[in-house]
Amino acid sequence: MERVPILKIGDILLVSIQVDMSDQTALQLQEDLAERIVATGCHGVIIDITALDIVDSFVGRMLSTIASISKVLDAETVVVGMRPAVAITLVELGLSLNGIRTALNVERGMELIAAAHADEHEELDDEPDAETASS
Amino acid sequence: MITGVDVGQPQTQAIRSDEDVVRVRQLVRTVAVAVRLSLVDQTKLVTAASELARNTLVYGGGGSVEVNTVDNGLRRGVRIVFADSGPGIVDLDLALTDGYTTGGGLGLGLSGARRLVDEFDIWTAVGEGTRITVTKWSR
Numbered sequence: 001m002e003r004v005p006i007l008k009i010g011d012i013l014l015v016s017i018q019v020d021m022s023d024q025t026a027l028q029l030q031e032d033l034a035e036r037i038v039a040t041g042c043h044g045v046i047i048d049i050t051a052l053d054i055v056d057s058f059v060g061r062m063l064s065t066i067a068s069i070s071k072v073l074d075a076e077t078v079v080v081g082m083r084p085a086v087a088i089t090l091v092e093l094g095l096s097l098n099g100i101r102t103a104l105n106v107e108r109g110m111e112l113i114a115a116a117h118a119d120e121h122e123e124l125d126d127e128p129d130a131e132t133a134s135s
Numbered sequence: 136m137i138t139g140v141d142v143g144q145p146q147t148q149a150i151r152s153d154e155d156v157v158r159v160r161q162l163v164r165t166v167a168v169a170v171r172l173s174l175v176d177q178t179k180l181v182t183a184a185s186e187l188a189r190n191t192l193v194y195g196g197g198g199s200v201e202v203n204t205v206d207n208g209l210r211r212g213v214r215i216v217f218a219d220s221g222p223g224i225v226d227l228d229l230a231l232t233d234g235y236t237t238g239g240g241l242g243l244g245l246s247g248a249r250r251l252v253d254e255f256d257i258w259t260a261v262g263e264g265t266r267i268t269v270t271k272w273s274r
Contacts, residue, residue, distance in 0.1 A: 020157050023189070056189075
């Protein structure tokens with residue numbers, strides 16, 4: 001069975017799916033990612049599907065599950081690089097990709113994660129002392 | 136409803152493992168490209184084939200797929216037949232409903248695949264098996 005590599009770039013885990021995954025490979029990726037999120041303490045996961053020429057209901061469900069798992073583990077997931085033909089097919093198939101954030105490319109995905117992370121910290125540091133200290 | 140006649144040699148692939156589901160996707164894509172389906176139609180057909188091949192494996196206990204080029208005098212297309220000798224489908228109407236599943240999936244396989252192709256035909260008999268024939272025509 002093939003395994004999809006997971007790269008760590010700063011505070012983000014990057015998964016670029018380059019193979020036509022069997023269902024087993026997809027399930028393995030789900031497990032590997034959960035472990036890496038906890039092991040690294042990363043706050044963001046980017047899944048690049050530029051190379052995927054189809055996303056069927058199984059892979060769609062895997063993407064939703066990964067988003068939910070990472071949420072529970074305090075990480076934000078962004079799926080990037082979906083091809084137009086894949087998007088059209090997904091909608092017709094009836095898959096809604098619940099809870100998944102998407103971006104057009106890896107760069108925008110990283111911005112999205114940075115913004116989401118900054119928002120959270122702003123909320124946490126929202127005390128008068130912290131505000132004067134930072135200004 | 137099935138229209139058009141087969142042209143050329145059918146290509147077959149056994150479905151015994153989820154690696155075979157990957158092979159079915161690759162085989163269907165090769166034929167779809169040869170028939171010159173548009174990129175969106177290729178994507179729809181390969182996605183439908185992936186759903187149906189997985190159903191053959193998970194619900195039918197494995198089986199086989201046959202891919203053929205068809206011609207109706209005006210257009211060419213790809214016809215795929217998925218066959219298994221599994222338990223068959225007890226309530227076909229229910230099985231074709233969005234969101235209905237007995238296998239813990241999303242329940243979009245059969246109903247979603249039907250939306251993605253131009254022709255969809257299903258034969259099933261309890262205790263005998265299931266045979267699904269789909270066709271996608273070039274535009």
